[in-house]
Amino acid sequence: MGDWMELNHNVNRRKFLTSAGVLTAGALLPKALALAQTQKVRVGLMLPYTGTYAQLGVAITNGFKLAVAERGNKLGGRELEYFTVDDEADPAKAPENTNKLVQRDKVDVLVGTVHSGVQMGMVKIAKENNTLMIIPNAGLDAATGALCSPNIFRTSFSNWQPSYPMGKVLADRGIRNVISLAWKYGAGEEAVAGFTEGFIKAGGKSVRGLWIPFPNVEFQALLTEIASIKPDAVFVFFAGGGAAKFIKDYAAAGLRKTIPLFGSGFLTDGVLDATEEAAQGLETTLHYADGLNTKRDRDFRSAYYKAYTFAPDVYAVQGYDAGLLLATGLDAVKGDISKRKEMIAAMEKAKIDSPRGAWTMSKAHNPIQDIYLRKVVGRENKLVSVAHKALADPARGCKL
Numbered sequence: 256m257g258d259w260m261e262l263n264h265n266v267n268r269r270k271f272l273t274s275a276g277v278l279t280a281g282a283l284l285p286k287a288l289a290l291a292q293t294q295k296v297r298v299g300l301m302l303p304y305t306g307t308y309a310q311l312g313v314a315i316t317n318g319f320k321l322a323v324a325e326r327g328n329k330l331g332g333r334e335l336e337y338f339t340v341d342d343e344a345d346p347a348k349a350p351e352n353t354n355k356l357v358q359r360d361k362v363d364v365l366v367g368t369v370h371s372g373v374q375m376g377m378v379k380i381a382k383e384n385n386t387l388m389i390i391p392n393a394g395l396d397a398a399t400g401a402l403c404s405p406n407i408f409r410t411s412f413s414n415w416q417p418s419y420p421m422g423k424v425l426a427d428r429g430i431r432n433v434i435s436l437a438w439k440y441g442a443g444e445e446a447v448a449g450f451t452e453g454f455i456k457a458g459g460k461s462v463r464g465l466w467i468p469f470p471n472v473e474f475q476a477l478l479t480e481i482a483s484i485k486p487d488a489v490f491v492f493f494a495g496g497g498a499a500k501f502i503k504d505y506a507a508a509g510l511r512k513t514i515p516l517f518g519s520g521f522l523t524d525g526v527l528d529a530t531e532e533a534a535q536g537l538e539t540t541l542h543y544a545d546g547l548n549t550k551r552d553r554d555f556r557s558a559y560y561k562a563y564t565f566a567p568d569v570y571a572v573q574g575y576d577a578g579l580l581l582a583t584g585l586d587a588v589k590g591d592i593s594k595r596k597e598m599i600a601a602m603e604k605a606k607i608d609s610p611r612g613a614w615t616m617s618k619a620h621n622p623i624q625d626i627y628l629r630k631v632v633g634r635e636n637k638l639v640s641v642a643h644k645a646l647a648d649p650a651r652g653c654k655l
Contacts, residue, residue, distance in 0.1 A: 295336040296585065296592060299356030301367030301377065302391075304341040307470045307495045308369045310525055312341075315391045315574035317563050319366060322578025325558070330578075331585030331592075338362055342373050344470070349376025357384050363592050364389065366577055369570075371395040371414065371441035372469075378402050387595070391577040392570060396445050399621035401652030405599055408620045410576040410607070412542055413648040414445030415452075417519040420626045420642035421490065421540040422453025425517065430487040431460040436477060437492035438469035446492040446519050462490070472500045478508045489514055494521035499529040506533035520544075520629060520636065525568040527634045537631045540642050543569040543611040544627040545635035555610035567610075576609050583607075619650035 300319070302312035316339075323335055338360040340352045349372070356362045357380060365381055365388040368374055374393035381388040382404050390398055390407070394414035398407060425433065433454065437443030443466070451462045463486070465477055481489060489510075493501045498521065505516055511533075520541020523534055555575065559567040567575075580602055587601030588594040606615050607622075614624040626643045629636040 295334045296330065296364070296590070297360065297362045298335050298337050298581075299360060299362035299365045299367070300337055300339045301342050301352055301356060301365060301373075302339075303344045303369050304339075306344050307497050308344045309495075311369045311392060311495055311570045314525065314568055314570035315369070315577070317559070318567065318571035318574025318576075319391065319578045321559055321562055321571075322575045322582065324562070326582060330582045331588060331590030333585065333590040342368050342370070344370040344373060346370065346372035346376060349373045350380060353377050353380040357381075357386050363387065364581060366391055366581075368393055371445070374398060375441065378404075378407060381407060387592075387598075389577045389580060391573045393442070394445065395441055396648070397652070399617070399619040399648060399653065400650050403619045403650065403653035403655050405655065406595075408580060408602055408616070410580050410622065411573040412624075413621055413650075414442050415449035416621075416624075416646060416648050417521075417541050417626055418446045418449035418490075418492070419453040420628075420646065421517055421519065422450050422455070422459060423457040424538075424540065424628060424642055425488055425490070426454055426457035426459040430515075431458075432487045433459065433462045433490055434465060434481055434484060434486040434488075435462050435490045435492075436465045436467070436481070438471075438497070439466040440469040443469070443492045447490070450490050450519075470497055472497045474501055474504045475508075478504060478510060481514065482508065482510060486514060489516050491516065491518045491522060493518070494524075495526070496529075498522050499526040502526070502530045502537070503533045520569065520627075523629075523631050523636055525570060527631065527636075534631045535633075538639070539629055539636065540626050541569060541629060541636070542622070542624045542626055543572050544629040544638040546638045547610075547612065547627075548638075549610075549612070551608060552610040569611075572610050576607050576611075579607050579609070580605060617647050617650065618655055619648065619653040620655070621648045621650065623647045 304312045342352050369392045371393045374395040378398050388407050390409040392411045394412050396413050435447045437447050518539050520539040523539050583605040584598040584602040588598045612625050614622045617623050625641050626646050628639040628642040630639050
């Protein structure tokens with residue numbers, strides 16, 4: 256009898272301790288929090304890794320991963336798992352590529368892309384599926400305009416934003432007649448529209464538009480036409496490998512000596528090693544510049560160079576800030592990404608301590624930021640002045 260009672264006592268004691276242990280763990284570690292600590296946040300990177308914009312995609316990825324690495328490779332206490340798709344800067348493939356990440360890989364957040372046409376496809380699917388998306392480059396105006404949505408954020412610019420201040424810069428110099436030249440797709444059209452709006456508003460007289468299909472880089476016929484028209488100046492939108500070729504072709508045609516060339520900053524960002532002397536003295540407007548000479552920027556540039564052995568550009572900054580924005584959201588919910596409402600609210604209120612200078616989010620989820628006038632000196636886009644302080648995109652059509 257005594258042995259039976261002792262055995263029964265031990266069994267009941269084990270049951271009690273086991274039960275108490277579960278209750279204690281449950282009280283201290285709710286199910287959602289337990290999952291948050293063990294499951295990785297699934298991040299879909301949809302960017303161009305081949306073609307004209309390949310170097311942009313790589314820089315954005317590098318910047319994003321640097322921001323995560325600086326936080327011990329955890330955001331909100333959770334590790335990240337990456338799913339990567341090369342979008343090839345091809346709008347026709349955008350729905351299929353986005354669905355690979357959303358439907359197949361079940362990502363928690365989409366990060367992409369560069370090409371505005373591809374972005375249009377991504378935005379539509381993100382809206383349909385209510386997938387959290389951070390845009391680290393593409394300036395498609397509609398993304399934070401007519402197609403704005405609570406789940407869509409941008410850490411870069413609208414296509415209107417960097418070009419608009421250059422209009423006033425040129426008009427203030429007495430320039431009255433300009434030829435614009437850009438790739439004939441969303442980003443080119445919206446960049447030229449932003450420049451034209453700023454130019455005419457500041458007293459400019461006319462902007463005549465010339466176009467070339469994306470990603471065509473056969474510029475000779477257009478350069479001949481510019482030479483025959485003899486405008487006061489030329490404003491362009493090109494980026495990546497196409498920008499490098501245009502800069503060299505413009506100089507080789509002898510036009511730099513007679514017709515000043517200007518552009519949004521993508522013309523000269525990330526391409527100066529490839530343009531040699533042809534880019535020297537070019538002026539552009541953008542939300543980042545070399546020589547900002549702030550501790551934040553110096554620290555970022557040092558860390559980026561240490562990680563990747565080459566200097567960062569605006570694309571790296573935008574990717575880095577995408578990481579900072581996601582960190583803000585995940586930190587606010589302690590990694591519990593199911594708390595979407597709270598996470599989005601934190602991202603909307605974020606003040607991003609960026610290498611470009613601190614910026615806040617507009618109601619439409621686009622950065623309110625300084626736009627700088629820069630000049631190419633050596634291998635840098637050196638700061639000249641602030642062309643427009645705390646510029647907000649008009650977000651035309653946004654109903655948020």
